[in-house]
Amino acid sequence: MLSTTMSSDRLMMVPYRFMEEAEQLLNSPSEHAKELKRHAIAAEGKARDAEKGFKVGLALQYYTEAADTFTALRHESLGELKRWAGEKALASLSKAEYFQKLHRCSTKTNKDHPGKSQDNSSNILGLPSAPGGEEDETYSVPLNMSAVDPNDEGPNPNSLTMVYARVNKPDIEKILIQGNQINGKLFERFFLADADQAHYEGTGWKDPDGYPKLSEAQKEGQARWGRPYQIFASTCLIRSFEGRVIAQKMGYSHSFALSLCVCADWEQRFGKSLISRSIYPHVRGIPILSRSGKYAVKLLINGAVRKITVDEFLPVKSDGEVQLLCTCSEGREEIWASLYEKAYFKLHGSYEFRSWSSCEDLHALCGWIPEEMCLHNVEEGKEEEILVSAIPVGSADSGSDDGIVEGDNC
Numbered sequence: 085m086l087s088t089t090m091s092s093d094r095l096m097m098v099p100y101r102f103m104e105e106a107e108q109l110l111n112s113p114s115e116h117a118k119e120l121k122r123h124a125i126a127a128e129g130k131a132r133d134a135e136k137g138f139k140v141g142l143a144l145q146y147y148t149e150a151a152d153t154f155t156a157l158r159h160e161s162l163g164e165l166k167r168w169a170g171e172k173a174l175a176s177l178s179k180a181e182y183f184q185k186l187h188r189c190s191t192k193t194n195k196d197h198p199g200k201s202q203d204n205s206s207n208i209l210g211l212p213s214a215p216g217g218e219e220d221e222t223y224s225v226p227l228n229m230s231a232v233d234p235n236d237e238g239p240n241p242n243s244l245t246m247v248y249a250r251v252n253k254p255d256i257e258k259i260l261i262q263g264n265q266i267n268g269k270l271f272e273r274f275f276l277a278d279a280d281q282a283h284y285e286g287t288g289w290k291d292p293d294g295y296p297k298l299s300e301a302q303k304e305g306q307a308r309w310g311r312p313y314q315i316f317a318s319t320c321l322i323r324s325f326e327g328r329v330i331a332q333k334m335g336y337s338h339s340f341a342l343s344l345c346v347c348a349d350w351e352q353r354f355g356k357s358l359i360s361r362s363i364y365p366h367v368r369g370i371p372i373l374s375r376s377g378k379y380a381v382k383l384l385i386n387g388a389v390r391k392i393t394v395d396e397f398l399p400v401k402s403d404g405e406v407q408l409l410c411t412c413s414e415g416r417e418e419i420w421a422s423l424y425e426k427a428y429f430k431l432h433g434s435y436e437f438r439s440w441s442s443c444e445d446l447h448a449l450c451g452w453i454p455e456e457m458c459l460h461n462v463e464e465g466k467e468e469e470i471l472v473s474a475i476p477v478g479s480a481d482s483g484s485d486d487g488i489v490e491g492d493n494c
Contacts, residue, residue, distance in 0.1 A: 119162040124153035124169075128176060130298070135179075135276070144183040151176035263386030267433040270291055273381050276390040284365035286376040291395040296426060297367045302399050307409045309397040311377065313408055316417040321373045323418040325360045330421050331414040333407065338438065340409045340428050343445035344421055359449050363420060381427035382451055392427035399435070410435070424449075440444035 098331045113121070131146035154173035158166055192412045264272050298307055312319040327345030332338065362382040364372045377396035382389050398419065403406040411425040428448070445453045462470060 108242050113161055113165055116390070117157060117165070120153055120157040120160060121165075121169075123345065124150055124172065126156055127153055128172070131176070131179065135183075140183055144180060147176050147180035147183060148250060151180055178472045198291075206437040241394070260386070260388050264386065264390075264429060266385065269430075271385065271390045271392060271431065273388045278380060278391055279366060281365055281367070283380070284374045284376055284378050286378075289374075289376040289378040289395055289398070291393065291430075293393075293430070295397065297436065298399060299435040301445050302435060303411045305409050306402040307399040307400055308399040308402040311396055312398070315398065315400055316407065318417055319373065321363070321371050321423075322360065323413070323416050325420070326413075329413045330411060331417055332411050335411050338411070338425075339442040340425060340445045341421070343442045344411070345423060346446065347449055352461050361423075363423060367369070378428075379423050381424055383427065383431060384447055384451050385431060390431075392431055394423060394430055396423070398422050398426065 098484065126145050131143055134140075134146055149174050153168050154176055158169040158173060161169055175207035175401060190488055260273065264270050271313065295309055310486055325348050327348035330341055330345050332341050332350070351358050351360055361369065361371060364380040364382075365372055365374050379394050381392045381394065383392055384390075396419070396451075399409040410422050412422045413420070428445070431439055441456065443456055444451045446454050460469040
């Protein structure tokens with residue numbers, strides 16, 4: 085008889101090898117599972133795109149589809165893939181339930197107003213129609229926004245409407261939450277729910293944070309705080325979104341007003357929304373006067389789009405002719421520029437605040453990262469040629485009559 089011997093080490097290796105093969109089979113998805121994973125990820129991507137565009141109907145549809153597909157993948161899988169699919173299914177389901185609530189609100193609005201489009205791809209936020217119908221002057225469309233597509237969410241680079249409020253990485257989320265504290269006040273990120281018209285209902289709202297500190301020039305002008313109806317005969321939020329009418333009062337010069345001009349002129353030139361829809365409340369995608377006097381302005385600060393809530397009180401000259409003592413639209417009886425400036429100065433604590441240049445202001449307003457050029461190093465006579473050559477493609481804009489943005493920082 086032929087006898088064979090096998091070492092104990094050899095005997096131990098056999099079961100380990102089978103265990104490794106079994107583990108590989110456990111974590112190796114079937115072809116059907118691979119297809120489900122591709123389908124689920126694609127649906128989730130479409131849902132996020134719809135969410136970024138505030139398209140509630142589509143977001144609900146795709147998040148529901150993603151939740152169902154991730155659930156099916158969980159049943160088809162084993163091991164790590166099963167755990168991952170389960171977590172994804174729960175996250176998608178939570179999103180779908182949230183958008184279902186918004187969609188119900190939108191459906192109710194459409195039933196109350198049969199003429200409103202039922203298209204799921206439309207930019208529906210469940211906002212009520214304007215009291216008195218389309219012709220109500222309080223809710224009239226600004227002159228140069230009438231041709232703007234209500235579903236357009238801004239140019240490329242993206243406007244602030246397309247920046248996510250939440251992130252999935254806990255360490256980044258923690259940093260963004262810490263960034264809520266600015267100059268002793270709390271400025272939380274702007275979420276989809278903050279666009280709800282219900283937040284701006286009521287009368288006589290006054291900012292619990294108080295007023296931003298006045299500048300020395302405003303104090304010398306004996307500024308007091310007044311509501312628009314006390315200042316103007318016929319007030320509107322945006323009559324026509326133009327930079328050429330923006331004026332600075334009290335003799336002070338601030339780069340933020342110049343940045344407002346740049347953004348408004350960009351919208352005029354290219355016919356797209358950049359910052360004109362970064363102020364709330366909205367009706368059908370158009371910024372409107374707030375009946376309560378409460379407004380929310382979106383600014384990109386500390387790595388996220390944050391909500392700066394202000395009331396309608398504006399600094400005004402206390403004696404003689406009624407005159408605003410802040411940035412405003414000359415001769416228009418519109419208050420958008422004044423409210424944007426008030427929000428910016430509330431964020432920074434005072435009307436006395438001076439930023440380093442328009443680059444910081446533009447980044448906060450629309451997310452652009454402008455290129456700063458030191459003109460002292462440019463050959464004499466070439467400054468205007470360099471800047472004007474960039475204007476046709478929208479990469480430069482004018483801050484003075486000669487087409488040059490002037491400054492003293494270089």
